[in-house]
Amino acid sequence: MDLFFRMSKDCQHLAKGVVWATCAFVCQRCLDQLLVKVEAKIQVNLVSEGEAHEPRDFCEFIAIGDSGISLSTWMEDELLLAIPQVPVHNYDCTTEDIRRALSGQSGQVAENRPFAGLSSLAKHN
Numbered sequence: 001m002d003l004f005f006r007m008s009k010d011c012q013h014l015a016k017g018v019v020w021a022t023c024a025f026v027c028q029r030c031l032d033q034l035l036v037k038v039e040a041k042i043q044v045n046l047v048s049e050g051e052a053h054e055p056r057d058f059c060e061f062i063a064i065g066d067s068g069i070s071l072s073t074w075m076e077d078e079l080l081l082a083i084p085q086v087p088v089h090n091y092d093c094t095t096e097d098i099r100r101a102l103s104g105q106s107g108q109v110a111e112n113r114p115f116a117g118l119s120s121l122a123k124h125n
């Protein structure tokens with residue numbers, strides 16, 4: 001984590017930096033383990049809770065109460081927001097079973113057709 005705090009000329013408390021971590025996920029294509037470097041850029045204006053503030057410089061605000069803020073919780077939240085929605089390997093990890101299922105050829109996955117009997121039910125009505 002590289003994080004710097006400074007006060008701007010107009011007395012705004014600013015935090016800027018980057019936090020990163022290597023996290024283990026399950027690849028959503030091949031279901032194998034996948035390690036991803038998750039990185040979140042931070043550029044926020046720290047304000048007191050209840051303090052009136054105006055948006056400036058596309059900077060997000062974080063309101064801090066009397067008890068302060070936990071740096072580890074804040075960084076954890078930033079990393080959680082930066083997690084990829086669908087983590088997949090950055091190479092073609094498609095297995096032969098997945099290829100068969102996607103192409104509609106017979107195979108264990110392709111034979112599982114849960115709605116196959118609906119058309120015959122509809123004909124009786």
Ligand SMILES: [Zn+2]
Nearest residue numbers: 027030089093
């Ligand atoms: Zn994969």
